Amino acid sequence: MNKNIFYALLIAFAGVALAVWLLLDTPRHDEDGHxxxxxxxxxxxxxxxxxxxxxxxxxxxxxxxxxxxxxxxxxxxxxxxxxxxxxxxxxxxxxxxxxxxxxxxxxxxxxxxxxxxxxxxxxxxxxxxxxxxxxxxxxxxxxxxxxYEGRVRIATDIAAASGIETERAGPASIRETLRLTGRIRTDPNRLSQVRARFPGVVQQVRRELGERVRHGDVLAQIQSNESLQSYQLTAPIDGVIVERDVQVGETTAAAPLFVIADLSRVWAELDVFNEDIGRVRRGQPVRLETLGGHGVEGRIDWLSPMAVHASQSVAARVIIDNPDIDFRPGQFVRGRVTLAEHEVPLAVRKSAIQAFRDFQVVFARIDDTYEVRMLEAGRQDRDWVEVLGGLKPGTEYVTENSFLIKADIEKSGASHDH
The missing domain is CATH 2.60.40.3340 (Domain of unknown function DUF4426)
Structure with a gap:
């Protein structure tokens, strides 16, 4: 049996088992909702x-x-x-x-x-x-x-089969971030415009648009107009041919015949608008992602001293190692700049939080019993939420599929709306 089909059937079976267990174990509750x-x-x-x-x-x-x-x-x-x-x-x-x-x-x-x-x-x-x-x-x-309120029991084997995962609450690093957008550019230091050394007639073209070349590879052969001798036009750098403007029989001029770009390292230029210029500095960490999902970590290398007239934005440059050409010049990118990083003594994963009554909550696990914990939240980032109150350090809490626990509590009427 195909492995993906097997796992899909296993997950489906676990879901059915949980539903049956919850149906048979429907809790009794009093008129207060406990x-x-x-x-x-x-x-x-x-x-x-x-x-x-x-x-x-x-x-x-x-x-x-x-x-x-x-x-x-x-x-x-x-x-x-x-x-x-x-x-x-x-x-x-x-x-x-x-x-x-x-x-x-x-x-x-x-x-x-x-x-x-x-x-x-x-x-x-x-x-x-x-x-x-x-x-x-x-x-x-x-x-x-x-x-009792916000409490439910789920057998350990049922919880495991349903994908309910837990971890213990503890310290974390909360990042204060700024979202920016921009685009990928070729590093001008890694861009070569290849011209004919002497005017002449193109006798042979050896390389095509999009081909990778190495330093010294022959691109074309040209016959000089003055000496009538043929000479070879070679690649001055390693890279990819991104432009080709040459045909056999044509006479060369001053215009480039080939443009070669070394894309193993590129630039991301992010637009920093006026209200954020004072918050962005050289050396700050940046997480970059393309719209296609490719991501890389970097740092701001340079802030332009010039503003773009139309948008009044300033370019912030991030240099990216790009060995697999995941980032292509012209692509739009999203950047998340880390402005500050705060070590907090207690935090929970953002993915664990559910809405319960008027609270943001997680579900604590004690043996096979799960119970709601109302959080007093502080700073947060994409991954973590600082906990100022409502949860003890070291508490085991649900990080994955907590919605299953919330659903059972709401089904049983155990939310006890005050």
């Missing part, structure tokens, strides 16, 4: 007068709300005894949030108006096992429940 793949579906969540989760223990009840109107998310608690509000000064409470990666966030509470206010921010994602304790009139009450 879901879990393992636990049996429980009773519907009881809501309190303020729209929060109501926890009961005998005649005592505690309503937990997550308040985030104009402030970072914080817990507000409302206490009730036999269905009637309780003075928050008579209640002490504590909440512990156990997260997937083992982190535990603890919150104490202080009375405020008719509720108890938590002493910290409930950071994203709001996905954790919740432990609540409250003491009222000397009696202690305790509850535990699950509050």
């Amino acid at each position: 879901h879990d793949h393992d636990e049996a579906a429980g009773p519907a969540i009881e809501k309190g007068p303020h729209g929060g989760r109501l926890l009961r223990d005998g005649d005592f009840a505690l309503e937990i709300t997550l308040f985030e109107q104009g402030v970072p998310p914080e817990f507000h608690l409302y206490a009730y005894q036999a269905g009637k509000p309780v003075d928050p000064n008579d209640v002490s409470a504590r909440i512990e949030l156990s997260r997937l990666d083992g982190q535990v966030d603890s919150f104490s509470f202080q009375p405020r108006d008719d509720y108890l206010r938590g002493d910290g921010v409930v950071t994203e994602p709001h996905s954790f096992d919740v432990g609540v304790t409250a003491t009222y009139q000397g009696e202690r009450h305790a509850w535990h429940y699950e509050n």
Whole structure:
């Protein structure tokens, strides 16, 4: 079997296997959009007068709300005894949030108006096992429940077959770049116009347009008008014949008979417009690409002291080694100039980022469970995004096919839109 066909069938099989697995493993979720793949579906969540989760223990009840109107998310608690509000000064409470990666966030509470206010921010994602304790009139009450969002389980073999890849978040180099366009030019120092040494008649033409020649190769044979002796016209450099203006029987004049270009090294001249002239300097690294996809690294070698009248642009020259003639004079090229390079302590691959609710996120992997991580992003380039918050250094995160995880979370209703 053809190798390409085999791989195509293997990928198709993996996709079908993942779809079947997701169908059979459709998660159960509560009315808040939190879901879990393992636990049996429980009773519907009881809501309190303020729209929060109501926890009961005998005649005592505690309503937990997550308040985030104009402030970072914080817990507000409302206490009730036999269905009637309780003075928050008579209640002490504590909440512990156990997260997937083992982190535990603890919150104490202080009375405020008719509720108890938590002493910290409930950071994203709001996905954790919740432990609540409250003491009222000397009696202690305790509850535990699950509050998951943006979380899904995928078996290791299914993830591998589906092309889900991960790596650990860590430091990276972020490049500040400027995009420019231009075209390829022949290096004038590698261009030779070959003329007849003496006026005469062309007796023989040995080389054709487009042929490669080496220094000393015979291009034509000419009979001198004065001596009537024949002499050979030879190539003064290695290169390619890019112009030929000679025919047997013609009389030579001062015009070039051949033009030879050595294209093993060419120039890229990029157009730098007025608003960017102050940012571009000699020596800056440049990534050049043709419209056909050929790429090469170089550096700015020279900035023209003259501006083009019509566009007011300035030419920035990049010298390119071109042994395989991937860059041809006259071709348009795109250039990405590196203006500055910043080493950052934590970054993720740009290809890993997905949109989730109002956030840019990646998906952390812990064993066979994947969970959303909301990013506070900083500087970025074509490959990397700096992470200022929302992800711990060393976290294993999905770099390839993260859209599969996002799709399953959205399918299950586990996005929990606040």
